Amino acid sequence: MGVREKRKIIILGCTGSIGTTALQALLPYVKDFEIVGLSAHSSYKDLIHIANQWNCNTICLSKEDPSLYEKEQLPPGLVFYTGKDGLLDMIRNTKADIVLNGIAGSSGLAPTFAAIESNKNVALANKESIVMAGNLLFSHARNLGVTIIPVDSEHSTIDALIQAHGIKNIQKLVITASGGPFRNFSADQMENITVAMAVSHPTWQMGAKISIDSATLANKGLEVIEASYLFGFDSKNIEVVIHPQSIVHSMIRLHNGAVYGQLSPPDMALPIMSAIADSHIHLKDIVKPLDFTSLTLQFMKPDFDRFPLLKIAFEAIEKKASYPIAFNAANEIAVQAFIDEMIDFNQIATVVKATFEHDWSMTYTSLDEIVLIDSSVRTLARHVIRGLVE
Structure with a gap:
């Protein structure tokens, strides 16, 4: 009997409340899930620490500020994206089963669309994506065969x-x-x-x-x-x-x-x-x-x-x-x-x-x-x- 392939996840906003809760909850399930992409807005050192902890070699720091990382030495083999456009590229270029969008505010809208357009299902904690895009978001997902799964407890x-x-x-x-x-x-x-x-x-x-x-x-x-x-x-x-x-x-x-x-x-x-x-x-x-x-x-x-x-x-x-x-x-x-x-x-x-x-x-x-x-x-x-x- 073959070994079941791990479920591949991209976590956006991994240093925020949704991201940190997800990482903690995933610890007992390391045999079932593989984190293949991580993003944070400005917490570079925390992002690197989490990537090392989870053996994830694809990350993005979405804030457009090179001073946050330019003096730091990148770990070997790491694929490092930066800025808003870099975040969208990371989502599109990284093979994954599902994207957990834990970004707060309207900044999470474009990443949600990027996930949908690259045919990845979305676990959506970013409620602003739905509030701003409404039925357009769901028709877009439906046309591409993508599932949007709500993460808010309600x-x-x-x-x-x-x-x-x-x-x-x-x-x-x-x-x-x-x-x-x-x-x-x-x-x-x-x-x-x-x-x-x-x-x-x-x-x-x-x-x-x-x-x-x-x-x-x-x-x-x-x-x-x-x-x-x-x-x-x-x-x-x-x-x-x-x-x-x-x-x-x-x-x-x-x-x-x-x-x-x-x-x-x-x-x-x-x-x-x-x-x-x-x-x-x-x-x-x-x-x-x-x-x-x-x-x-x-x-x-x-x-x-x-x-x-x-x-x-x-x-x-x-x-x-x-x-x-x-x-x-x-x-x-x-x-x-x-x-x-x-x-x-x-x-x-x-x-x-x-x-x-x-x-x-x-x-x-x-x-x-x-x-x-x-x-x-x-x-x-x-x-x-x-x-x-x-």
Whole structure:
């Protein structure tokens, strides 16, 4: 009997929260998986360390800054790509079964398209790819016979529940949200939120941008848009419920009234491993079993007044066209302005709302058109910010 060939993976964003969780979860499965490509944005030494640890000889540092590596000696035999174009070349030129896209933000869009165009399946943690490209992304993948597998815990859960119960039997998708660190703050308390407070998430360990998005519920808004495109449900058939314990990773409501969900500890290892294994590898004991003897679960409605970005995201679903692009790009610019202490926490929503209210009804048919629309949104959002700070 022959030895089964290892499943080949490219991990994009290997030094970020998704990438590091994936690498840790893969350790017990070194006989089943082979990492054939790795990327990081600017952490050169960490990238080299991970490549050595996993015997991976193809890497990319995507930041356009030679000073990060020019004084370092490259290990012999290493294929080293650099810059944004180098990242796309690495994806296209490296033979792999699946690409785990753990890049944060809009920077992950072009790599997703590169993976699809080189006929590689995508385990997609970069929700912005779906939010920005919408149905174009899925039609492109469908035409090339490529599968896009969601990695977000919420969408991974919904995907599994749809497979178990059938999409025709589902009335609504119920997306759970921890509510972030400020879910119990009063309106007055919301006025005094600092960057340090916003990046401290109560449940998940994430980067600054995603932590702030979770604090504003913009991240949940992005997930609502993502779910609409992924599963073909409109806004009236998607609901969000605050669930602070992050044990129930979303649910489905059936037409017969029954509700089904998936429960597990708040650990991204499960959705990541489920996506990259894609039923090809038998997984066991990825997360610890829940102990129900001391488990309390809470659920409550989101407050759209204190967290208006979630409401704007639902509007983006209703309007479609380029409104999801506008929501995402304006939010990215506003969050960076908050991190740079140019605006306060509540003004993140102010910037997004003012930008979103412009006409974004134009449609797109290519990645280049998406990039142009995204650039226009960012220019307008920066203009809004200048008006706030002057």
